[in-house]
Amino acid sequence: MKLKKLSFRNFKSYSNVLTEIQFDNRSSLNLIVGENGTGKTSIAECATYLLYGKLDNFTASDIPNRINKAFYGRIELDCDGHIVIIERGLNPSMFRVEIDGQVVDTAGKNNVQTMLEENYFKIPYSVFHNILVLEVGEVKSLLSMNVADKRNIIDKICGFTLYNTYNKFVKDDMKNLGDRMNSNMGSIRSVNTSLNQYDRQIEEIKENEISQEELDDLEQKVIEAKKLKQENDGLAKKIITAREQIKGVKIQKIGEYNNLKDKIVEIDKKIRLIESGRCPTCGSSLETEEFRKEKEELIEQKKEYALQMKQIKELVDKSQSKLTVLDTKEQEIRKSGNDIRLLDLQSDLKYKQTLKEKNTVSIENLKEGLISQLDEMNREKEELEKEKRLLDYMTNLTGEGKDSVKRYISNTYIPIINSLIEEMLNYMNLNYSITFDGNFDASIKQNGMNVKYCTLSKGEKRRVDFATVIAFIKFLKIQFAELNLLFLDEIFSNVDINGVNDMIDILKDLSEDMNLNIYLIHHARLEGIVFDNVLHTTKKDGFSHIEYI
Numbered sequence: 001m002k003l004k005k006l007s008f009r010n011f012k013s014y015s016n017v018l019t020e021i022q023f024d025n026r027s028s029l030n031l032i033v034g035e036n037g038t039g040k041t042s043i044a045e046c047a048t049y050l051l052y053g054k055l056d057n058f059t060a061s062d063i064p065n066r067i068n069k070a071f072y073g074r075i076e077l078d079c080d081g082h083i084v085i086i087e088r089g090l091n092p093s094m095f096r097v098e099i100d101g102q103v104v105d106t107a108g109k110n111n112v113q114t115m116l117e118e119n120y121f122k123i124p125y126s127v128f129h130n131i132l133v134l135e136v137g138e139v140k141s142l143l144s145m146n147v148a149d150k151r152n153i154i155d156k157i158c159g160f161t162l163y164n165t166y167n168k169f170v171k172d173d174m175k176n177l178g179d180r181m182n183s184n185m186g187s188i189r190s191v192n193t194s195l196n197q198y199d200r201q202i203e204e205i206k207e208n209e210i211s212q213e214e215l216d217d218l219e220q221k222v223i224e225a226k227k228l229k230q231e232n233d234g235l236a237k238k239i240i241t242a243r244e245q246i247k248g249v250k251i252q253k254i255g256e257y258n259n260l261k262d263k264i265v266e267i268d269k270k271i272r273l274i275e276s277g278r279c280p281t282c283g284s285s286l287e288t289e290e291f292r293k294e295k296e297e298l299i300e301q302k303k304e305y306a307l308q309m310k311q312i313k314e315l316v317d318k319s320q321s322k323l324t325v326l327d328t329k330e331q332e333i334r335k336s337g338n339d340i341r342l343l344d345l346q347s348d349l350k351y352k353q354t355l356k357e358k359n360t361v362s363i364e365n366l367k368e369g370l371i372s373q374l375d376e377m378n379r380e381k382e383e384l385e386k387e388k389r390l391l392d393y394m395t396n397l398t399g400e401g402k403d404s405v406k407r408y409i410s411n412t413y414i415p416i417i418n419s420l421i422e423e424m425l426n427y428m429n430l431n432y433s434i435t436f437d438g439n440f441d442a443s444i445k446q447n448g449m450n451v452k453y454c455t456l457s458k459g460e461k462r463r464v465d466f467a468t469v470i471a472f473i474k475f476l477k478i479q480f481a482e483l484n485l486l487f488l489d490e491i492f493s494n495v496d497i498n499g500v501n502d503m504i505d506i507l508k509d510l511s512e513d514m515n516l517n518i519y520l521i522h523h524a525r526l527e528g529i530v531f532d533n534v535l536h537t538t539k540k541d542g543f544s545h546i547e548y549i
Helices: 042-052 109-121 125-132 136-143 147-157 161-207 212-276 289-334 338-357 360-398 405-427 458-479 497-514
Strands: 002-009 019-022 028-033 071-079 082-090 094-099 102-104 133-135 433-436 442-446 449-451 485-489 517-522 533-540 543-548
Touching: 002 042, 019 543, 028 497, 042 071, 042 082, 042 109, 042 125, 042 485, 082 109, 094 109, 161 360, 212 289, 212 338, 360 405, 405 433, 405 458, 433 458, 458 497, 497 517
Parallel strands: 028 517, 028 533, 133 485, 485 517
Antiparallel strands: 002 019, 002 071, 071 082, 082 094, 094 102, 433 442, 442 449, 533 543
8 A cells, every 4th residue: 555645633742733744656765853752753653543543552532632632634545556545533533434536334433444454455553553663773673682572573574463363362262172171071081980880889789788777777877976966066156155255254354454554553653753752843842741651552552453463363364274175175076077977977878878769770771871971072072182183283383383384484584584684784885794594583794703793883783783674674665565655763863974874875775766755753953955855843832743844
């Protein structure tokens, strides 16, 4: 698809004034310049949103301008000779599609969006979003980035996202199949266990004739066990009640003890005050007969409190002893094993009653029913195993293994990418070779010797990074030949003026050779004479504006 014209207003920081950008049918090299936050990257984001109706990490409420709270946009494109016009709006909501002058019914919005992507765009959102705005930092770091980040970028560049989705579906199906197989095996084990039990029952019925006297004796043992359990349960309940009562008294007495203790502390304070001989507030003498008698009374009161505390402590200690005895008794009851014995007796009685009531004929009939179920379960097991073999094959096909489609495609793409890199390095007269292997691990060599990326100087890194970037751009253009638009974000960061001029010359040739409208996003002015268009983004009164220079 070729983008022809983009119009929008109130997109993110842009104002209510309609902004229009025309994309040439021919190649062009353009510069978008402006300070950070003035809306340079928003141009590409707006085109993406108009085409696909979504943006990564943005909800619909994040799209309209925060002040005007409304958004309208229109994009015109040529898709294999079909003129497609898409209009979208938020607050109020709008989705209008026109193809070759005919308006499409958008009542089923999802169906229309799918139709556009499959029949006209022919580029998945995840791929387009990463092609339209190529963040150079992501591509150049392929020479040194960690495995997870590198795999994420390669999947998007090579269009592996679809296979990743298929692989996820296959894994989900495999998990579901595993649950079904476990359920099937569990059912088979259960039926086999029942069949074995029936066989034992038949054998026991044949070998052991259970008498009524035996059943009566077992029933009496069950009655006695129940009676003993009731007695133990009643005793345990009494123990719990008594323990709670003792605990309540103990807590009360401890409170009384602490209260008396606090009173003795207060008495000691008063005695020390009298013994000091003088009032600390008014300075009057405390060495009088009245205070002497008060001191004696306090001492006597302290003795009385101490005696009461001693008596309370004895009560608390006795209650603790009683609690210990009760706990021990309760543990003995719990450990008596009467509950288990009762359950064993009841189970044995029920089993023997069942044996006596049943005869071998009825059990054989039950066996026949289970055998029929088992045959059905075994047939289901065979079908599940066939399904597993198919999912194992699909897992290998959509995964990362050597026999996967992704590896096959990678092995096809890698020679092309390596050839494009070699071509670019030679064009730039760089004495390096850079090759990627089947895992997209980069190997850098100079004069036949291996070189680590981290050992390169800043200037060397900039040059090999740029060569790699251009090679990947050419590779992307080969995959999506109709795409005529590319944004390169901050490609000149930390590059000297001579390096910038050389890179601009290469990009100029690239735009002409590949019929691309390349927009360089940069934060500072560059020499405008080499650019076909220079778009200056600024912010005024909180709104972004675009001015052609």
